[in-house]
Amino acid sequence: MDNKDEKAFAGKTAIVTGANRGIGYEVARELSAKGFRVVLACRSLDKAKGAADKLEKEGFKVLPMECDVSSEPSIQKFVKDCEAYLDKLDVLVNNAGIFVDPYDATGSVFQAPVSRIQKSLNTNVFGPFLLIQGLVSLMKGSGRIVNLSSGMGQLSEMGGGCPAYRISKTALNALTRIFSEELKGTRIKVNSVCPGWVKTDMGGANATRPVEKGAETVVWCATLPDSGPTGGFFRDKEPIAW
Numbered sequence: 001m002d003n004k005d006e007k008a009f010a011g012k013t014a015i016v017t018g019a020n021r022g023i024g025y026e027v028a029r030e031l032s033a034k035g036f037r038v039v040l041a042c043r044s045l046d047k048a049k050g051a052a053d054k055l056e057k058e059g060f061k062v063l064p065m066e067c068d069v070s071s072e073p074s075i076q077k078f079v080k081d082c083e084a085y086l087d088k089l090d091v092l093v094n095n096a097g098i099f100v101d102p103y104d105a106t107g108s109v110f111q112a113p114v115s116r117i118q119k120s121l122n123t124n125v126f127g128p129f130l131l132i133q134g135l136v137s138l139m140k141g142s143g144r145i146v147n148l149s150s151g152m153g154q155l156s157e158m159g160g161g162c163p164a165y166r167i168s169k170t171a172l173n174a175l176t177r178i179f180s181e182e183l184k185g186t187r188i189k190v191n192s193v194c195p196g197w198v199k200t201d202m203g204g205a206n207a208t209r210p211v212e213k214g215a216e217t218v219v220w221c222a223t224l225p226d227s228g229p230t231g232g233f234f235r236d237k238e239p240i241a242w
Contacts, residue, residue, distance in 0.1 A: 013089055014222065015039040015082070015135070017069055017127070018096030020047040022200035023148065026215040027093055031222060032060035036091065041067035041078065043096075069096045069127030070119075079134035089138035091222045094128035094172075095148045099202050101162040109163040116164045124168035125175065132179055132190075142187035146221045147176050149192040149233065156241040173233060173242060180231030189230035191221045196235060 014031045018024040019040040028038045032055060040055075040062055042048035048064030055062045063085070067078040082089065100116055101107045128147055136145075152162060153169025173192050180190040195214035220237050233240050 012036045012091075013039065013086055014091035014093065015041055015089060015131075016093040016095055017041045017067060017131070018043075020051040022202070023195055023211055023214045023218065024093070024095040025051055026211045027095060027218050027222070028062065029055060029058070029060070030215055030219045031091065031093075032058075032062060034219075034223065037061050037063065039063045039065055039082070039086075041065050041069075041096075043068045067131075069094075069131070070098075070123040072126075072130060075127065075130045075134065079131070082135060082138060086138055088140055089135055089143060091144045091146070092131065092135055092139075093146045093148070093218060093222060094131060095218070096127065097124045097148060097168075097202075099162075099165050101164050103161075107161050107163075109160065112163050117167060120164035120168040121171065124165075125171045128172060129175055132175070136183075136188065139188050142226075143189075144222050144224060145179065145188065145190040146218055147172050147190070147192045148218065149173055149176070149194055151194045151196075151235070151240070154194075154233075154241060176233070177231055183230075187226055189221075189224055189228060191224075191230060192233045193217045193221055194233065194235040194240060 012035060014036040016024050016028045016038055019028040020042045028040055032038050040048045040051050045066040052062045052064040068074040098120060100120055132145060149172050150169045152166050153173050176190050176192040183190060196209045200211060217234050217237050233242055
């Protein structure tokens with residue numbers, strides 16, 4: 001953080017990782033429109049500020065911050081900054097993620113180097129794991145945690161190819177279930193969302209869904225009432241198989 005005058009974010013606050021583009025940016029925009037003050041947590045502060053400039057032109061109050069979810073020291077610094085600047089955290093959206101599998105024959109599980117699996121786990125699993133661990137105390141017993149997963153992580157429909165991405169999203173779903181179970185008795189809800197095949201840098205131009213559709217269920221899970229579900233996996237606001 002480079003603006004010490006911002007001392008605290010009051011009111012409803014959400015953190016969205018990877019908020020500078022794609023689904024993350026749209027989720028940040030829609031949560032802002034619902035009255036949240038959104039922390040734009042991005043790999044670099046420049047990217048966060050770029051996204052903040054666009055959202056501020058729409059009249060939204062956001063806070064750009066640096067958080068590289070592949071780096072434990074970066075996450076630790078981010079958590080400390082949040083503890084210093086936020087009165088309370090209401091929503092954490094673990095959106096940032098990577099897809100590093102090739103689509104040719106080298107994308108086979110038999111050809112995949114373990115370093116590719118490790119890189120995917122580091123960003124797609126260990127990042128959310130550390131953020132939830134570090135930030136859950138700021139929720140003060142009430143909040144919403146949304147993990148951006150994928151149908152490619154469903155064991156019920158598991159296929160071949162893309163092992164790094166598949167394994168990482170299956171593991172992320174396990175985190176959703178574990179955290180949700182250990183948070184029972186609080187008003188903190190933890191859910192996974194499959195946004196579908198969305199037109200983003202990751203999804204590509206041939207994807208079938210606009211970014212607004214990809215963000216829809218994420219925002220829904222982020223704003224669930226206290227009577228809403230926890231420990232679930234959702235697409236289009238409906239539960240899907242693990």
